[in-house]
Amino acid sequence: MNILTVKGLTKRFGGLTAVKDVDMTVKRGSITAVIGPNGAGKTTFFNMITGVYKPDEGEISLDTHGLVGLKPHDISKCGISRTFQNIRLFNEMTVLENVMVGFHNHLKSTFLGTLLALPHVRKEEANAKKEGYRLLEYVGLAEFFNEEAQNLSYGAQRRLEIARALATKPKLLLLDEPAAGMNPKETKELTDLIYRMREELDVTIVLIEHDMKLVMQISEHIVVLDHGEKIAEGKPVEIRNNRNVIEAYLGKSAVVANEGRGQNVN
Numbered sequence: 001m002n003i004l005t006v007k008g009l010t011k012r013f014g015g016l017t018a019v020k021d022v023d024m025t026v027k028r029g030s031i032t033a034v035i036g037p038n039g040a041g042k043t044t045f046f047n048m049i050t051g052v053y054k055p056d057e058g059e060i061s062l063d064t065h066g067l068v069g070l071k072p073h074d075i076s077k078c079g080i081s082r083t084f085q086n087i088r089l090f091n092e093m094t095v096l097e098n099v100m101v102g103f104h105n106h107l108k109s110t111f112l113g114t115l116l117a118l119p120h121v122r123k124e125e126a127n128a129k130k131e132g133y134r135l136l137e138y139v140g141l142a143e144f145f146n147e148e149a150q151n152l153s154y155g156a157q158r159r160l161e162i163a164r165a166l167a168t169k170p171k172l173l174l175l176d177e178p179a180a181g182m183n184p185k186e187t188k189e190l191t192d193l194i195y196r197m198r199e200e201l202d203v204t205i206v207l208i209e210h211d212m213k214l215v216m217q218i219s220e221h222i223v224v225l226d227h228g229e230k231i232a233e234g235k236p237v238e239i240r241n242n243r244n245v246i247e248a249y250l251g252k253s254a255v256v257a258n259e260g261r262g263q264n265v266n
């Protein structure tokens with residue numbers, strides 16, 4: 001059964017069509033990758049799903065719930081969470097505080113209640129701390145809970161972003177280039193974390209990623225965008241040998257060479 005259904009999604013910026021008439025479905029419990037050369041429209045696609053941009057055309061449904069027109073915080077409440085291509089942490093806040101920010105959407109406390117430190121607010125805060133610490137344990141960062149986020153290694157900062165994204169208990173997690181800048185050890189830890197989240201937290205995962213080794217290893221389904229259009233989709237083995245994909249990444253001459261040698265894209 002599909003958790004996400006996208007139909008005819010289009011976004012224009014002035015004369016540029018960044019995403020053009022894209023259809024896509026994501027199976028519940030799957031790991032799906034959206035790939036494509038630089039500027040293909042991948043982040044714009046994520047930005048429409050999370051309500052950062054309103055599509056010019058098209059529909060997006062999470063289960064049967066239409067998302068177009070909803071604000072990002074309402075979409076988050078529906079069960080979609082994300083991380084960003086450029087890490088967006090509060091550098092001078094502690095690691096634990098950064099995760100607690102993720103709970104904000106689900107807290108009931110009002111500004112006045114917080115100001116007056118009312119008992120129910122203090123209780124909510126204590127719960128957020130406890131739950132935040134638990135999430136840090138989950139992503140392997142508990143020992144750094146009191147460090148400033150900026151002191152973490154790059155790979156650890158990316159895992160912290162994931163912990164914060166998990167704070168809203170998403171059904172669907174969108175990861176925008178989660179392995180960017182990671183060394184092989186960090187990428188391996190990320191891979192394990194992605195599998196664990198899917199198995200243990202019942203989260204469906206869609207990732208944008210340039211690391212083709214990771215994409216081919218981890219994805220069950222791959223959607224390829226080029227110049228805003230979907231040019232291919234399928235299993236890793238199908239994508240690896242797809243003529244349009246090889247051409248988009250490497251140019252026409254690569255297709256000819258590839259066919260000559262019977263080799264694949266990576």
Ligand SMILES: Nc1ncnc2c1ncn2[C@@H]1O[C@H](COP(=O)(O)OP(=O)(O)OP(=O)(O)O)[C@@H](O)[C@H]1O
Pocket residue numbers: 013016018036037038039040041042043044045085
């Ligand atoms: N806010 C914006 N205003 C104008 N043009 C934009 C905006 N956001 C994206 N674009 C353009 O839309 C196209 C798609 O950009 P997008 O960032 O979605 O691509 P991408 O596939 O994520 O690229 P990359 O892999 O380099 O991150 C690009 O040509 C980009 O310059």
